[in-house]
Amino acid sequence: MHRLNIVLFGATGYTGRATIPALYKLTKKGATNLTWGVAGRSREKLEKVLQDASTELSTSLSHIPIIIADVNNEASLNEMAAKSQVIINVCGPFRFYGEAIVKACIANGTHHLDISGEPQFIETIQLKYAEAAAANKSYIISSCGFDSIPADLGVVFLQEQFKGVLDSVEAHLQTSSGSKSRQGPFFNYATWESAVNGMNDYANLKLIRQKLNEKRSKVPPKRSDKKKTIFKNQITGQWSLPFPGADTSVVKRSQQYFYEEQNKQPIKFDMYFCVDSISSVISSLFLYMTLSTLSRSEFGKKLLLKHPKLFSFGVFSHDAPIDEERKESKATIFMKGNGCLDINSKKYSNKPKDLIISRIAAQDPAYGNTGTIVTLAAITLLEESDKLPNNGNGGVFTPAAAFSRTTLIQRLNTNGITFKIVSKY
Incomplete structure (x- = not known):
């Protein structure tokens, strides 16, 4: 056949x-x-x-x-x-x-x-x-x-546009529901189920990573950079909190591959999500702490899976998102790249500066796009x-x-997922 x-x-x-x-x-x-x-x-x-x-x-x-x-x-x-x-x-x-x-x-x-x-x-x-x-x-x-091609290829795009040695990238995810009177959840139940089970099984993830590390042919140099926690970013003017999704781990694995196979300096990557106010910061932290604490026990996990709407403040539900509301949602990732314009330099001690910012935008990112x-x-x-x-x-x-060597970024650009440099040097 x-x-x-x-x-x-x-x-x-x-x-x-x-x-x-x-x-x-x-x-x-x-x-x-x-x-x-x-x-x-x-x-x-x-x-x-x-x-x-x-x-x-x-x-x-x-x-x-x-x-x-x-x-x-x-x-x-x-x-x-x-x-x-x-x-x-x-x-x-x-x-x-x-x-x-x-x-x-x-x-x-x-x-x-x-x-x-x-x-x-x-x-x-x-x-x-x-x-x-x-x-x-x-x-x-x-x-x-959307998990995780925009972030992963976004780093590649930024590196291609930067005429030097890119040292680190800081990504800020900005979302909009597109509707002030939203009736349905933002995400479907399967996404909530994945998150709850993932947090419940985090100890096993650490074991998997230990085994993967044992198979690495090369170990990249250690970084002394410390990750920021909660801060007001200069790009959107919003509060940024560490993003709990898979993007950072995916980008880190890509950078490990480029280091092993192409001898490229690994780019440090941190992902954040943006909220507008201190009250949103507090509610986000409360949600994360509740999810993290309850998911550790089987009883707590069952409770979370049974009542997603209650514990996620309506972001998740057993009901599916409403199509019309879903299609109005938007997401933008701003990526700030720090690096050194000296292409002959491959050391971390060159005190990289903020030199380039890109924007990746999509409508209906979680499902349609x-x-x-x-x-x-x-x-x-x-x-x-x-x-x-x-x-x-x-x-x-x-x-x-x-x-990274294909035309996928160009294909995305012509089909509603736009990659654009907004500030350079």
Whole structure:
């Protein structure tokens, strides 16, 4: 059987439904049309989601192939993988549903892209499957949504635009709901479930990282820089707090790769999220402390999972976000790069200065544009595999390690995720 170029697994979930329009539009661009299909457990639900997308797009998607696949059925996952060149996996939490699909992809020489923001899953896959993926010529690339391509490739973009040695990058995430009278949650329940389980299992993440460190071929020089905690940033004029997502760990792994494989000085990266007032700072800290404390015990974890709306102040809920409100949301990442314009210098002691600032912006970042980002990543993989690491022969990589030599940033720029320098030297 001729393989489809792309199969979307988890198409009936909230993110999957938001990804289908991007798949339809973006696979029709360019010199040739790419083929794609949808996969999940229920044919009835898959047919329904294609009907809904047909109404939204004003075109029939009844011809789109449907593949029945269940994470609890290894044979069905192998059959799905055998029918596709690339699997886009949007079925989370990935700690529960991701590894079986990765194994099926590797067994069948299929590439796997996901949108995971779960460090335990992401780094476990690197630890366990890097060698097998390379042996079977499968690319396994996690964090290919708004978590964490804008941050990871944003550092690459800043480095490309800076004519010198970039030493460190400080990123500030600014979000807007787009609606003053918001009725629904900001994020779906699966994201909350991932966060709660991740904090509950943090001790295991430290063990995974210890094992990964043992496999490092080179250890980068130690940095004496101290991370800021809570401060008022000069870019947006808002309060910045350490961002608890996966972006920092993903960027750190990319910088480790560039150091090992290209002998580049690792860039120190810190990520923050912005709030407007001291009261928002206090409520954010209270939410984090509550989540951190309760998630340590099984009873507390069950409590958090049962009452997401209560413990997240309405940010998360068992109900899905309202589509109209979701589409009005916006996110902007400002990146401040510090470095030295002396290209012959590779020492930390050159007292780097604030010399460059970029802005990365997206509408509907968590869902609609996450669908766009992961679809463009899949298309780039298919069309520019010769520019990927390991000479196109597969492996487990971060987004920046995989796509730094491709045109993915340009593709994002022409499809609603803009990268722009706003201040230079």
